[in-house]
Amino acid sequence: MGYSFPDGTNISPELERHIRQLHAVVGNAVTEGRFIVFGAGSTQLLNAAVHALSPDVPSTSSTAGGGGGVAAGVVATAPFYPIYELQTEYFASVDFQYQGDTSLWIAGGNSSKTIIEFVTSPNNPDGKLNEAVLKGPNFKAIYDRAYYWPHFTPIPAADDGELKIFTLSKLTGHAGSRFGWAIVKDEDVYNKMLMHMQLNTMGVSRDTQLRALKLLKTIMAEGGGRTIFDFGYQTMKSRWEKLRKVVSVSKRFSLQDVSSHYCVFSGRVRESSPAYGWLKCEREEESDCYGVLKAAGIIGRGGSVFYATDRNVRLSLIKTRDDFDLLVDKLQKLVSAEQDEEEGGGDGNGIEQHVANVTEYQPLRRRM
Amino acid sequence: MGYSFPDGTNISPELERHIRQLHAVVGNAVTEGRFIVFGAGSTQLLNAAVHALSPDVPSTSSTAGGGGGVAAGVVATAPFYPIYELQTEYFASVDFQYQGDTSLWIAGGNSSKTIIEFVTSPNNPDGKLNEAVLKGPNFKAIYDRAYYWPHFTPIPAADDGELKIFTLSKLTGHAGSRFGWAIVKDEDVYNKMLMHMQLNTMGVSRDTQLRALKLLKTIMAEGGGRTIFDFGYQTMKSRWEKLRKVVSVSKRFSLQDVSSHYCVFSGRVRESSPAYGWLKCEREEESDCYGVLKAAGIIGRGGSVFYATDRNVRLSLIKTRDDFDLLVDKLQKLVSAEQDEEEGGGDGNGIEQHVANVTEYQPLRRRM
Numbered sequence: 108m109g110y111s112f113p114d115g116t117n118i119s120p121e122l123e124r125h126i127r128q129l130h131a132v133v134g135n136a137v138t139e140g141r142f143i144v145f146g147a148g149s150t151q152l153l154n155a156a157v158h159a160l161s162p163d164v165p166s167t168s169s170t171a172g173g174g175g176g177v178a179a180g181v182v183a184t185a186p187f188y189p190i191y192e193l194q195t196e197y198f199a200s201v202d203f204q205y206q207g208d209t210s211l212w213i214a215g216g217n218s219s220k221t222i223i224e225f226v227t228s229p230n231n232p233d234g235k236l237n238e239a240v241l242k243g244p245n246f247k248a249i250y251d252r253a254y255y256w257p258h259f260t261p262i263p264a265a266d267d268g269e270l271k272i273f274t275l276s277k278l279t280g281h282a283g284s285r286f287g288w289a290i291v292k293d294e295d296v297y298n299k300m301l302m303h304m305q306l307n308t309m310g311v312s313r314d315t316q317l318r319a320l321k322l323l324k325t326i327m328a329e330g331g332g333r334t335i336f337d338f339g340y341q342t343m344k345s346r347w348e349k350l351r352k353v354v355s356v357s358k359r360f361s362l363q364d365v366s367s368h369y370c371v372f373s374g375r376v377r378e379s380s381p382a383y384g385w386l387k388c389e390r391e392e393e394s395d396c397y398g399v400l401k402a403a404g405i406i407g408r409g410g411s412v413f414y415a416t417d418r419n420v421r422l423s424l425i426k427t428r429d430d431f432d433l434l435v436d437k438l439q440k441l442v443s444a445e446q447d448e449e450e451g452g453g454d455g456n457g458i459e460q461h462v463a464n465v466t467e468y469q470p471l472r473r474r475m
Numbered sequence: 476m477g478y479s480f481p482d483g484t485n486i487s488p489e490l491e492r493h494i495r496q497l498h499a500v501v502g503n504a505v506t507e508g509r510f511i512v513f514g515a516g517s518t519q520l521l522n523a524a525v526h527a528l529s530p531d532v533p534s535t536s537s538t539a540g541g542g543g544g545v546a547a548g549v550v551a552t553a554p555f556y557p558i559y560e561l562q563t564e565y566f567a568s569v570d571f572q573y574q575g576d577t578s579l580w581i582a583g584g585n586s587s588k589t590i591i592e593f594v595t596s597p598n599n600p601d602g603k604l605n606e607a608v609l610k611g612p613n614f615k616a617i618y619d620r621a622y623y624w625p626h627f628t629p630i631p632a633a634d635d636g637e638l639k640i641f642t643l644s645k646l647t648g649h650a651g652s653r654f655g656w657a658i659v660k661d662e663d664v665y666n667k668m669l670m671h672m673q674l675n676t677m678g679v680s681r682d683t684q685l686r687a688l689k690l691l692k693t694i695m696a697e698g699g700g701r702t703i704f705d706f707g708y709q710t711m712k713s714r715w716e717k718l719r720k721v722v723s724v725s726k727r728f729s730l731q732d733v734s735s736h737y738c739v740f741s742g743r744v745r746e747s748s749p750a751y752g753w754l755k756c757e758r759e760e761e762s763d764c765y766g767v768l769k770a771a772g773i774i775g776r777g778g779s780v781f782y783a784t785d786r787n788v789r790l791s792l793i794k795t796r797d798d799f800d801l802l803v804d805k806l807q808k809l810v811s812a813e814q815d816e817e818e819g820g821g822d823g824n825g826i827e828q829h830v831a832n833v834t835e836y837q838p839l840r841r842r843m
Binding site for chain 2: 110147151197282284285313315
């Protein structure tokens with residue numbers, strides 16, 4: 108098995124064709140006249156996109172010019188997927204720098220500096236259908252569309268933007284296969300991303316591409332590609348309703364509101380059924396919601412992981428059924444105890460225990 | 476299929492165990508007490524190693540200090556595998572910069588700046604068993620051991636160094652699977668490389684790891700892991716001898732000398748049977764040896780690809796048998812024509828044709 112396909116790239120044309128077909132069935136992305144780049148999950152593509160959208164800044168040792176200009180700034184809006192910052196900081200380049208929250212740049216439109224905005228839509232952790240905040244000639248958006256599939260959200264329209272990234276991991280659950288793709292409008296950006304993939308890993312493992320092709324063929328063989336999404340939507344809707352029902356009777360906890368939109372895939376108005384509950388502890392003294400849940404045996408991800416505060420915790424609805432049932436069960440116990448407390452006048456039992464967890468060390472692994 | 480194995484890493488312990496077993500059989504690398512990191516081929520590991528060996532230089536935007544110091548310099552000795560320079564330049568970091576040929580730094584030992592030296596041994600393109608040129612506390616070597624297997628070279632001793640990188644692609648030929656591994660002595664460097672893999676691609680595709688495991692199991696099942704190398708050595712030896720025989724009667728072309736060493740794998744003195752012939756055009760006017768061969772239908776890689784000159788051309792001995800036979804056949808015709816010329820007094824026919832190719836544009840793809 109050699110390095111490249113007959114066209115000289117490392118991209119299987121057959122797999123690319125199936126990806127375009129799938130988007131046509133779902134209606135979540137315009138692919139006509141666009142280029143497709145493969146990556147090892149969306150992870151590799153995120154940084155490739157940052158590289159490709161950044162100006163070429165000559166390093167101090169370089170004698171040749173080639174481009175010039177100042178390094179791009181990279182921003183995101185909290186709460187956001189932490190890899191954006193961790194990755195951008197780790198691969199600290201002369202061409203780009205992580206520069207904090209989007210809000211700092213809204214008034215800064217008079218600068219000619221390139222600002223690259225990460226937009227996750229639906230958002231991880233809170234499921235919102237975010238749009239780019241920064242608009243203008245020097246602002247460029249990378250749309251992370253990992254969750255833009257009918258099991259998680261209504262599809263209001265096909266993403267027609269410049270650069271959007273999808274991944275197998277939230278489509279079929281094969282996160283370990285490390286397969287994602289970017290759909291790119293500009294040929295120059297596409298070529299830069301191809302070069303990135305070549306110099307980083309010489310493209311995506313051909314074994315992985317074969318696995319992805321097999322998965323997409325299986326999806327397309329059932330109901331012309333619709334069956335998996337009908338199943339996925341029913342599953343997520345049912346889980347979301349169970350979770351919401353438990354939390355709805357609580358004053359101590361609340362969940363994010365979700366929106367409804369007309370969905371081009373299903374042909375009707377649908378409510379979101381997000382991958383994650385973004386749970387909030389409403390009691391003023393329970394600012395460490397992560398610790399509160401942990402004391403009850405529920406391991407979520409504290410909001411600080413997502414550059415918010417630990418008053419929110421992300422609860423995953425996309426674990427195994429057993430794990431999800433356990434989550435609902437444990438939350439139910441917490442909510443029942445809250446109601447018993449209220450009925451009994453409330454002795455505050457358990458709160459000291461929660462506070463003991465506030466200062467718990469949160470290793471980097473929790474961020475990923 | 477999720478992200479991680481039970482120990483929290485993305486590294487299959489079963490595959491790691493098989494890699495250690497294989498090195499024990501071959502005797503080409505010390506693995507006891509060493510850490511192993513997986514990568515998408517050696518390609519991804521090369522840059523991960525550069526990152527891990529570089530000091531942590533605060534970027535100008537960063538407020539936190541953390542490490543400090545000047546960026547590392549990265550060097551290699553020509554002729555060398557071009558990815559070292561291309562990759563280091565492309566991923567231009569605040570922590571390291573590509574800084575040209577090793578020779579520039581031999582006298583520069585008075586500096587405290589970290590210099591990272593790429594050492595390919597056996598070397599690509601010329602098969603030499605290179606060793607690090609730079610010695611001293613601020614010099615660090617990355618040994619690229621892609622070709623350090625008994626089919627290409629005698630194994631004088633197990634590599635006992637700080638950081639060595641191997642790849643499946645030159646072991647079994649599965650280049651497209653993108654699987655390699657680094658063997659690392661220092662735990663801090665190991666942890667940095669793990670972090671690199673996590674933030675770059677979240678580790679190596681589990682499909683690829685499974686494929687690699689299957690391949691290593693197959694290797695180990697035959698003759699306790701020895702059979703593939705006996706076969707590979709016989710194949711390479713036979714090819715090398717064929718190539719050398721054709722060139723030996725020529726005054727126009729020559730091949731590199733190869734060395735003999737005691738080989739711990741075979742238990743006797745053996746001559747190298749390199750993956751590539753490093754062919755030289757001996758006629759003064761044929762400085763574009765790449766063009767000379769191309770005109771005769773032989774596509775090698777010009778020496779300039781490897782930061783030497785095009786007076787040398789790399790010829791691959793590790794293509795399919797048909798491709799190799801064609802190569803020998805075409806070379807034989809060139810050499811026969813040379814002898815006819817000599818017998819007939821030499822009318823210089825064909826030389827103009829070769830010169831026309833001298834200025835041919837050499838795209839980047841030829842470097843990779």
